[in-house]
Amino acid sequence: MYLEAIGKYSLMMKQVFARPQKHKIFFENYFKEIDDLGIKSIGLISFISFFIGGVVTIQTARNMSNPLIDKMYIGYATIKSIFLEFSPTFISIILAGIVGSYIASTIGTMRITEQIDALDVMGINSANHLILPKLMAAVTFYPFLIMISMFLGVLGGWVAGNLTGMVLSENYLKGIRYSFDSFDIIYALIKTIVFAFFIATIPSYFGYNVRGGALEVGRASTKAVIWTSITIIVFNYILTQLLLS
Amino acid sequence: MIEVKNLYKSFKDKEVLKGISATFETGKTNMIIGRSGSGKTVFVKSVLGLIQPESGIVSFDGRIWSDLSLSVQRKLRMEMGVVFQGNALFDSFTIEENIMFPMKMFTKKSLPEMKERVNEVLHQVNLENVNNKFPAEISGGMQKRVALARAIVLYPKYLFCDEPNSGLDPKTAIIIDNLIHDLTKRYDTTTVINTHDMNSIMEIGESIILLKDGHKLWEGNKSQVFISDNEDLNDFVFSSSLFRRVKELVKKEGKF
Numbered sequence: 458m459y460l461e462a463i464g465k466y467s468l469m470m471k472q473v474f475a476r477p478q479k480h481k482i483f484f485e486n487y488f489k490e491i492d493d494l495g496i497k498s499i500g501l502i503s504f505i506s507f508f509i510g511g512v513v514t515i516q517t518a519r520n521m522s523n524p525l526i527d528k529m530y531i532g533y534a535t536i537k538s539i540f541l542e543f544s545p546t547f548i549s550i551i552l553a554g555i556v557g558s559y560i561a562s563t564i565g566t567m568r569i570t571e572q573i574d575a576l577d578v579m580g581i582n583s584a585n586h587l588i589l590p591k592l593m594a595a596v597t598f599y600p601f602l603i604m605i606s607m608f609l610g611v612l613g614g615w616v617a618g619n620l621t622g623m624v625l626s627e628n629y630l631k632g633i634r635y636s637f638d639s640f641d642i643i644y645a646l647i648k649t650i651v652f653a654f655f656i657a658t659i660p661s662y663f664g665y666n667v668r669g670g671a672l673e674v675g676r677a678s679t680k681a682v683i684w685t686s687i688t689i690i691v692f693n694y695i696l697t698q699l700l701l702s
Numbered sequence: 703m704i705e706v707k708n709l710y711k712s713f714k715d716k717e718v719l720k721g722i723s724a725t726f727e728t729g730k731t732n733m734i735i736g737r738s739g740s741g742k743t744v745f746v747k748s749v750l751g752l753i754q755p756e757s758g759i760v761s762f763d764g765r766i767w768s769d770l771s772l773s774v775q776r777k778l779r780m781e782m783g784v785v786f787q788g789n790a791l792f793d794s795f796t797i798e799e800n801i802m803f804p805m806k807m808f809t810k811k812s813l814p815e816m817k818e819r820v821n822e823v824l825h826q827v828n829l830e831n832v833n834n835k836f837p838a839e840i841s842g843g844m845q846k847r848v849a850l851a852r853a854i855v856l857y858p859k860y861l862f863c864d865e866p867n868s869g870l871d872p873k874t875a876i877i878i879d880n881l882i883h884d885l886t887k888r889y890d891t892t893t894v895i896n897t898h899d900m901n902s903i904m905e906i907g908e909s910i911i912l913l914k915d916g917h918k919l920w921e922g923n924k925s926q927v928f929i930s931d932n933e934d935l936n937d938f939v940f941s942s943s944l945f946r947r948v949k950e951l952v953k954k955e956g957k958f
Contacts, residue, residue: 479806570790574790575786575790575792577752577779578751578779579779579780579803580777580779580780580808581776581807
C-alpha cells in the first residue's frame with residue numbers, strides 16, 4: 458500500500474516537472490501562490506516566532522541559575538535553538554498544518570467537482586498546471602519566511618529577557634554574536650528548501666488523488682498534514698546527520 | 703465522426719463496460735441513454751480518455767486514440783469541448799476568465815480579441831452582463847450555459863455533454879437542449895450527450911444508444927423509439943404513464 462502510494466507520488470511528480478505549457482500563465486499562478494501560500498502566512502509565523510523566541514529565552518534563563526555560568530549563554534542558547542531547530546523545522550511543521558490542509562482541500566475540491574477533469578480534457582497537464590506553481594512558490598519564498606522567523610525569534614528573546622530582567626541586553630547581544638557560525642543559516646535554509654518541497658507536494662498528492670465527496674476531501678486534508686509532518690520529522694533527522702555530523 | 707469498438711472496462715472485480723461499440727456521427731446530437739449505473743459516464747469518460755479502458759478502440763475521424771503519443775493526444779483534446787455534469791467551472795475565476803481560459807492556454811489572441819470572443823459565445827448561449835460575476839453568484843441554469851460557452855469557445859469538433867439537464871427545471875432544461883442542438887448544427891460538431899432525461903431524448907435525440915449493465919441494447923433515433931418493440935428500451939423510456947400514453951397516441955396516428 459505504501460509502495461503503491463510512493464509509486465503514484467513519483468508518477469505525479471514526473472508530470473509536475475514537465476515544461477509549463479504557457480509560461481505567462483505559469484508566472485501568473487506562481488505569484489498568486491506566493492501570496493496564498495507565503496505572504497498570507499507571514500502574520501501568524503511572525504507572531505509565533507516572536508513569542509516562542511521569548512519563551513526559549515525565559516526557559517533557558519530559568520535553567521541557568523548557576524552564578525558561575527555567564528548570562529550571555531542565554532542569548533547563545535536562544536539563537537542556536539531558533540536557527541537550528543525552531544525556525545526551519547517547527548515553523549515548517551506549522552506551515553504543513555496551515556498550508557498543507559489548504560493545498561489538499563483546494564486541489565481535492567477541484568478533483569471532486571471535476572475541475573481537474575476539465576483541465577485534462579482541455580489538453581492541459583493538470584498536475585503541472587496546479588502543483589508546479591505551488592512547489593516553486595514554496596521553495597523560493599519559504600527561505601525568506603524562515604529568515605523572518607529567525608530574526609523575530611531572536612528579537613522576541615531579547616525583548617523577553619529585557620522585560621523580565623532575566624538577561625541584560627548587553628549579555629544577550631554578546632551571546633547571540635558569540636561563536637556565531639554562518640553555516641547555521643545555510644543549514645537552516647537547506648532544511649527549509651527540502652521541507653518546502655514536501656509541504657507543497659505531499660498535500661498536492663493527497664488532494665489530487667481524492668475520490669468521493671466532501672468527507673474524503675476532509676480526510677485527505679488530515680492525512681496530508683499528518684504525512685507531511687512525519688516526512689519533515691524523518692528528513693530533519695536525516696539532514697541533521699548529513700549536514701552536522 | 704467518433705467510432706468506438708469493443709470497449710471493455712472494469713473496476714476491481716466489477717465489469718462496467720462489456721464490449722460496447724458505437725458510432726457518433728458529425729453534425730448530429732448523439733445520445734447515450736440508460737439508467738443510473740448502466741455505465742454511461744464510464745463510457746463517455748473512456749471515450750474522452752479520462753479513464754483508461756482495458757481494451758477497445760476509440761477513433762476520432764480515423765485517429766485512433768491509443769495509437770497517439772501523449773502530445774498528440776493533448777492536441778486532439780483541444781478539438782474537444784466538454785460540459786460536465788457539475789459544470790466544472792473554476793471557482794476562483796470570473797465567468798469571463800472561465801471562458802477565456804482555453805483561449806489563454808492555446809491561442810495567441812490579444813486580450814480584446816479574447817474578450818470579443820467571450821461576448822460572442824455568451825451571446826450564443828443567451829447570457830449577457832455576467833462577465834465579471836463568479837460561478838457561485840449565478841444560477842444553475844446560467845452556470846450550465848457558461849459551461850457550454852466555455853466548451854465551444856475554441857470551435858470544437860467534438861462536443862461532449864454529461865447529463866446537461868441534471869438539476870435544472872424542465873423549461874431551462876429544454877432551453878439547454880435546444881442550445882446544444884443549435885450549436886451542433888452551427889459548428890457542425892460531433893455531439894455526444896449522456897442523459898436519462900426523456901424530454902431531451904424526445905427533443906433532440908437524432909441518434910440514440912441505450913446502455914444497460916455495460917451492454918449496448920438498442921440504437922436508433924427519437925422516431926424509432928416509439929415503434930421499437932425492444933423491451934429494455936420500452937421499460938426505460940416508457941416507465942411513466944404520460945410517455946406510455948404518448949406512445950399509444952403515436953402508434954395510433956402512425957407518426958411522431
